[in-house]
Amino acid sequence: MPRETVAEFSVESVQALSEDGEIDEDLAPSLSDDQLLELYELMKRSRRLDERAISLQRRGELGTYAPAIGQEAAQVGSAFAMADDDWIVPSFRESAALLTRGTDPHRILWYALGMEEGAEIPDGANAFPPSIPVGSQPLHAAGIGWGEGIQDRPNVAVTYFGDGATSEGDVYEAFNFAGVYDAQTVFVCQNNRYAISTRLADQTAAETLAQKAIAAGIDGVRVDGNDVLGVYRVVQEALKRAREGEPMLVETLTYRRSMHTTSDDPSAYRDAEEEEEWEARDPIVRFQVYLEENGILDQERKEEVEQRVESEISEAIERAKEGAADVDGADMFRYVYDEMPPYLEGQLQEFEG
Amino acid sequence: MPRETVAEFSVESVQALSEDGEIDEDLAPSLSDDQLLELYELMKRSRRLDERAISLQRRGELGTYAPAIGQEAAQVGSAFAMADDDWIVPSFRESAALLTRGTDPHRILWYALGMEEGAEIPDGANAFPPSIPVGSQPLHAAGIGWGEGIQDRPNVAVTYFGDGATSEGDVYEAFNFAGVYDAQTVFVCQNNRYAISTRLADQTAAETLAQKAIAAGIDGVRVDGNDVLGVYRVVQEALKRAREGEPMLVETLTYRRSMHTTSDDPSAYRDAEEEEEWEARDPIVRFQVYLEENGILDQERKEEVEQRVESEISEAIERAKEGAADVDGADMFRYVYDEMPPYLEGQLQEFEG
C-alpha cells in the first residue's frame, strides 16, 4: 500500500424548489395545502415581526435586535419538520424558528427589550433560551441528543448557528461528541455568508460548511436555504436519522438580507448590488410564486394572511410593552440560586433599602 | 441541481518502507547512507533515553515522564525533514523529535525533574517549550506560520499532538486559522491509538484523523508512522508546500508501546496481546532490518551506535542531576514579568526572609 486512498467523502447539495419556483417532484415533501399555507404564514409572520422590531428599535423603543430577514425558509422549513417534543437550541437570530415552534412573539420582543422574561422556557417546552456566545449552544444540543438517547426517548435536539460559529472550537467539539455518542442531534448551520462584516472566505478555507461534519465522522449535507421545501425535506430526513442515533449537519445556504443587528450598518462592508441580487432571491417571494402558480395561494388568502399577521404582531407589541412596564430590578437576586444564600439576601436588602 | 455533489474529498495513506523492510522505490526519499544512519542513531538515542528515564523514575529519581517508545519513526522522520530555522512546537511526548532538533538530552531530563531549566529555549533556537494542555499548542504553530508569512520569511512551524488532542476545539481552530491565513504550518498528529486509556473509537467517529483537515479546507494525509522513511518523505513534501503557504495535516499512524506516562498502568485498559502485536511492528526494528539488508548497517556499526548512545545518555543523566542540585526556589519570582513589580518584590523578601 505505498500510496492508497483510505477514505472518500462527498458533500451533496439539495434543492426542491428552484429559484423560479419550479418544484422537483422527487424531492417535494408530502405536505398538505394547509401545511404549505402554514409555512407561508410563518415566514410572513417572522418577516413582519422583524420589520416592526427594527422600526421600534429605530424609535428607541427596543434594544439591539437581530433580524432573520432572508433566512425565513431556512428557519421555518427546519423547525416545521420537528416533532412536538423535539428540542430547539437556538442562537440569537432565530425568531422565525421560534415562531414556528409556537413561541409567542411578545416573548421575542421582551428578549429584545432586555428582559429575562423573554428567555423563560414555557412549562413543558423542550427548548433552550437564545444563546449569545457564538457557537456555544451546539454543545448543549449534543448533550441533549446524547441524554435523550441514554434515557431511550425519541426526542431530537435541533440547534441553530451561523457560518461564523463554525470557526469556534465548540462547534467542532459538539459534532465530535455527537458522533461518539450517537447523539440524537441535528445541527442546522445557517450559512448566511456573513459573520457581522466577515465574509465566508475570511472565515474558513473550506469550500462548504457541510464538509465540517467529516472531521467528526458524521454526515453533512447542504441545502438551498432559501427553499423552504428543500429545507423541510432535508431536515425531515435528518431528524429521522437522528432519532435513530445518527447525528447530522445540515448547511442551509442563505443570505442575511438585513443588518447583522440593529447596531450594525452593513454599508460599511458590502455593496448595494449584492443586496439587490439577494432581494431577488428572497425565500418568501420564491415560495409565494410557487403557491400562486399551483393555485394554493390566491389574492384573498394573501390579504387574509397579511392582516392576521399584522394584527398578531401589533398585539404582541402591545403586550410586550405592558410587560416591560412591570420590570422589577430586585428580580436579579431571585433566580441566581434555588435558595438565596444569606450573603445575597443581604445584598438584596441593600438594594431595596 | 435538485440533488448534486458539490464537493469531493479523499484521504491518502503512504508507506515507503513495508512492515518487513521492503522499500518502495518511488517513495524512497533521497537520503545518503550517512543520513540514514543518523536517522537510525536518533531513534536509538531516543529509545534509550526513554528507557533510562523510566527506570530513573521507578527509582524515584525523576518525576512523571512521557515516553515516546514506539513513536520514534514518526518523530525522528518528521523532525529530520525540517530546515534549521523551522519552528518546533511540541506536546509533552516529543523526546525523539527534540533530540532530532538538537536538544541536549539532559534538558529533557531537567524537564522531567520538574525544572523550568528544561523548558528554556536555547539562544537562537526557533522552538516552543513542551505544552502540557492537550491540543493547545497547534494554535501557537498556526500563529507562527502566519507570522512568518507576514514577515516574508520561509520558516515553517511544525507542531506535534496526539489522537486525543484532535478532540479539542483548539486543534480545529488551529487548522482553520492556518487555512485562512495560508499559514506556513505543518500539523503532525501522532495517532498512537490511545489518549491515556481512551481508544480512538471512543475519541471520535471519524475513520481517519487526516480527514479532520477537510473541515478547515486544508489538506490532510496519512502515513505509516512506524515507517521512518515514509514519514520523512511525507513531511518533506508537506514542508515544501507549507513554505509556500499551504498548511497541511499529517496523520502518522503509530502505537504508544509504553505507558501513557510513568504514572500510568496500561494493563488496566489494554491487553498484552495487543502490545505484543505492536512490539513486532516496532519502528526501529523495521528500519534496522532495512539498513542491514541493504548493507548500510553492520554489526560493528550497530555496536558503535549503541555504545555512543549509552554513554551520551549516561552523561546526560549525570549532567541533569548536577543541575538539579542547584535549583533555587527564589527563581519562581524572577521570570514572571520583565520587571519585578514592587508587590512581588515584597513577596520575594517574605520568601527569603
Place this chain on the structure above:
Amino acid sequence: MADKYRVVGAVRETLRAELEHDEEVVLYGEDVGRAGGVFRATEGLLDDFPDRVFDTPVAEAGIVGAGAGLAATGLRPVAEIQFQSFIYQGFHQLAQHVARMRSRTRGTLTLPMTIRTPYGGGIHALELHSESYEAGFSHVPGLTVVVPSTPAETSGLLRSAIRHPDPVVFLEPTRLYRSVREEVPEDHEIPLGESRIAEPGEDVTVVAWGSMLQRTLDVADDIDASVEVVDPRTIHPLDTETITDSVKKTGRCVVVHEAPRTAGMAGEITARINEDAFLYLEAPVERVTGYDVPVPFFAREDDYVPDEERIAEGIRKTVEF
C-alpha cells in the same frame, strides 16, 4: 458504607452510592470509564453501571457544555475534569451558560450538574496540574464552589453536590486523595453553604480549606496559642457568619490558601471580616497564600505552597501584633 476510606475511596463509594440511589445520575469524563480515572476515583463504576458511565473525548468545553444538555434532559450529570486547570478549556461554557442558565431563564431551566476535579499541589505532578482557581470560580455568580478536606467531609459534601439543584464545582484536593483513611458514614449529606469549626479556640481564627486544613490543624496543635480553625467547605456562596462570629470572639484572623494571593479568597474573607467585624479586629487579617507567581514546576513547588512554617509564622505574627 460505614467503612474506612481515603479521600479517593470516599469519592468512589459516594459516586457508586449516588448511581445506585438515583438512576438519573450519569458519570462522564476523560478516562473515568475503562481506566477508572487517573486517580482511580471511578474504578469499577463502568463495570457496575455500564449504561451510565462514559469515557469522553479529550475536550473540556465539550464536557462542560454537553453537561448542560444532559442536565436539561432530566439527568444529573457528574463530570470529571482530569485536572482543575483544564476546566479553563471550558471556562466559557461554565461562566456563560452553566452558571447563569437559571437566572437567564428566571428559574425555568436549571442545571443540576456537578463538575468534580482534582485541584491544588502536593503530588509533584506536571506543570498545570497543581493550580487552585477557586476564587476565579467564586467570582462567577451562580456557581457553587465546594472544597472538602477529609474522607467523611468529601463524601457528605459530594453527595449534597450531586443532589443539589444547581451546578457545583467540586474541587478535590489532590494532595489528600491518598492520605489517611477514616470512617465514612453512609448516605450522609453535609449541607452546602455551611462552614464548620474544625477546631475550637480562643486567641485567633484561622480559615483554611482543602489540603491546607490539615496543615493548619497540625500547626494549631503545636503552636503556643489557642487557635480556632474554620473550614468554609463551601467557598462560594460563602457562609460569612461562622467566620465573622469566630473573629468577633478571637479578634484575630489568618486565612490560608494555596492559590496566589492577589484576588484570592483570602482577600475576600478579609474584606468580609472588615465589613462585619471591623471593631473587633485587634490585628490585621493575615494572608498565608501561594505567591503571585505561576505555580512553579515541581522542583520548586514546595517553595510555593504554604507549609507549616509559613502558617505558624502567620499565626504568630497575628497573635503577637
Place this chain on the structure above:
Amino acid sequence: MADKYRVVGAVRETLRAELEHDEEVVLYGEDVGRAGGVFRATEGLLDDFPDRVFDTPVAEAGIVGAGAGLAATGLRPVAEIQFQSFIYQGFHQLAQHVARMRSRTRGTLTLPMTIRTPYGGGIHALELHSESYEAGFSHVPGLTVVVPSTPAETSGLLRSAIRHPDPVVFLEPTRLYRSVREEVPEDHEIPLGESRIAEPGEDVTVVAWGSMLQRTLDVADDIDASVEVVDPRTIHPLDTETITDSVKKTGRCVVVHEAPRTAGMAGEITARINEDAFLYLEAPVERVTGYDVPVPFFAREDDYVPDEERIAEGIRKTVEF
C-alpha cells in the same frame, strides 16, 4: 495628535500611531478590518495598513493562541476581542500559555502582546456584553491588566501596553467609548503599574477605575467631604503604595467597581490596606460594587451597576462611621 478625541478615537489614533511607529505591530480580531470594529475603534486602519490588519474567524481561543505564535516570531500582536466575556472562549490560552510563557521558559521566550476588549456595562447591550472580570484576570500571575478611564489616559496606557515586553489585557470601558472628547497628547506613554491621584482630598480615599471613575469624581464634587480619588490604572500588578499612602492620610477608604463583589478587586484592595495601613483605618473599607448576581439583561442593568447614589452612600457611610 494633540487633537481632541473621545475614547474610541483615542484608541484608534493610538493604534494608528503605533502601526506607524513600529512595523512589527499587527492588529487582528473579529471585524476589525473591513468594518473597522463594531465600535469603530479600528476604522480606516485596514486601508492604511493593508498588510498588518486582519479580520479573523470567530474564534477567540484562536485569537489568543495564535497571538502567542505571532509574538514569538517577533511581531507585536494587538488583538481585539469583541466583548470581554468572549475572552472566556480563550481563557485557557491566556492562563495556560500567554500568562506564563516567560516564567515557564525562564525568560527565554516572551510574548509581548496586547489583548484589547470593551468591558463593563452602560450601553444597554445584549447579554454577556457587559461583564467585568478584571479580578479573575488579575488572579492569573503573569498577566498585566490595565483599565483606562479617559481619552488621554487611554492613549498613554494603550501605547505603553503595546510597547510592553509582556502580555497585557487592556480593558476598555464600553460606557466611555463615546463620552467626552479631550485633548490627547501625541506619542505619550503612561507607565504601567503606576496609580494616579485623580483628585486630591483629605477625608476619605475612593479607589475607582474605568467607567466608575468619572461617576466617583462627579460624586466627589458634590459630596460634603474632601475625597481623594485614586485611579489604579493598572489593576494588576497593582501599585499598592499609592492607595495605602492615601489611606494612611485619610484613614478611610471606599472601593468602587462594576464587577460582582465576591472575589472582586475591592476585596483585594481591602486586604492590602488591612495589611499595610491597618493602624490608620478609622472605618471599615467600604465596597460599592456590582451585586453577586450575573449582570442582568439590560432592562435591569442600571439596577446592577453602581450609580452615583450608591457611591455617595458608600462614601457617606465611611466618613460618618
